[in-house]
Amino acid sequence: MAGGLRTEHVGATVRLAGWVHRRRDLGGLVFIDLRDRQGVVQVSCDPETLSEEAMERARRLGAETVIAVEGVVAARPPDAVNPEMPTGEVEVKAAEVVALAPSETPPILVAYGADEELAAEELRLRYRYLDLRRQELQRNFQLRHRVFQTIRRTLDELEFVEVETPMLTRPTPEGARDYLVPSRVNPREFYALPQSPQLYKQILMVSGFDRYFQIARCFRDEDLRADRQPEFTQLDLEMSFVKEEDVWAVLETVMATVWQQVAGRPVETPFLRMTHREALESYGTDKPDLRIPWRVHDLSDDLGGSEFRIFRSAVEEGGRVRGICVPGGSELSRKALDELDGLARGVGAAGALWTRLAEGGAQGGFGPKISAEELTAVSERLGASDGDVLVVVAGPDRVTSPALDVVRRHLGRTLDAVEPGDRFLWVTEFPLFEPDPDTGEPVPSHHPFTGFDPGDLDLLENDPLAVRSRAYDLVYNGSELGSGSIRINDPELQRQVLEVLGIGAEEAQRRFGFLLEAFRYGAPPHGGFAVGLDRMVMHLAGGSSLREVIAFPKTTAARALMEGAPSPVDDDELEDLGIKLV
């Protein structure tokens, strides 16, 4: 193909087809850059080898016209070699050039020059078929294809069976908002598009498919972000007769194989593991970016008795003083350090305090307000030395954790302290429940079928928020790639968990009775995982938005600009469905 021609092809007669990437008309000679899926090659049109009619046609070709070219691959004259292009040592001497399909002048560019700005994203989404012709996007989707193929091959070798589950399913009152689909033959009733195949895959375990996977489309009607689309693709899998380690081993094999075979990046397995508690304690987040080496430490013992009121009163009120050492942070300007305070306030903390270490003392910020002994104790605990900056936040964990997390990530970036690499991490033992922010009542932190540590059985009734679940997340460079758990397969335990959630037998029966019923007929112990594939491909492609790896994405208002969805429908159609608009 055009983009694949190299010096080894010199002398070959070729027939190429593709798009006019660019054209350079020198009067006597015309050069056409011909683009196909593989790339771009220069076609030279010379009256010595082309008929007068073909020369005239070549002169009139506009950008993005589809053409076919016949000719001979030739080495370029030495002074005409273009080292910038993969095909730059060769060109095709055209013997015939014909237009297969004309193109109107494109509203946005496909062939961007070195420092030309991309057209507005709104326009690129409106004319997605043109934008997708760009080499960056072509590369992303070839990458996506290879990731999907590698996953299927790897799981097949591990004897997983791919099973599809319904897209028209039962609405789920919990979790994200559902996309609803009216049923014409059952007026006043609705299907929902699946938020995930969760219940189906557990039932497949009851059915004996002891290793299931699916590359499943999922739908959630929530507000969008750069890394959140209303419809997205998950690698969903479930296994019977397994413990955590068995699930992790499969995921580690899949990830390492993809990273190795698709990106050529070796990844060490097994991945690092860390409990949820430890992640929050040492990094202030349940998805730590381990590329930044700094850790959060508890300074309450050192500063809880300080004369400095902010520290003392935080500890007296049941909170803690926590901080990080930022090596080399003294080079930061006072303004840059004061900005940390705003970052901390932005996530609910009262502020963030800093001080610079120099010449055995502390300069600026909170340093002069604490005693020399306190400073020594803190410096030792943080392993700090001259030239470092200490950043400290005081208060309850629910504010110090996010504040130190945001400070850590912010300074990691600005000080260029993010080490290169692929840092995978299992975060384990998430709490089974978390308090509802409005009512304080326990709600599932994963989903209501998540198993828990048998040792915590007695806590279920008395202190449910302390129960450790068997749920785990896979974190990659500070981004959550997926989550899973070992499930409950004992109907009695399931009943107890639902009771904690305030879901009585009748309600449970109504909402997911089909799952509970299935469990009465021999449910094997089972567990699984789901990986956000769009996010995974985005990371592999080095992108920052899912729109770069989804062929036809939605805008932040969940609109499709090319085809114009959603859209109003005719009254007749609504009437058929028994729906009246208000």
Add this chain to the structure above:
RNA sequence: GGGGCUGUAGCUCAGUUGGUUAGAGUGCCGGUCUGUCACACCGGAGGCCGCGGGUUCGAGUCCCGUCAGCCCCGCCA
């Protein structure tokens, strides 16, 4: 639901304190050109200043509203 940024030629952008005829680059059209590669050079066409309202003698510029795109918070079991 809330906060922020953006909206001027097909595209990317400039546009002063509110001032009379809204500019540049690129693309497009016409011309010259046999080794270019974002070809070069000469000429030309091209504008609902997102939309609606207001202030003013006068609005691309100020005010209010609204729409769209993007980023973030809430939300996303």
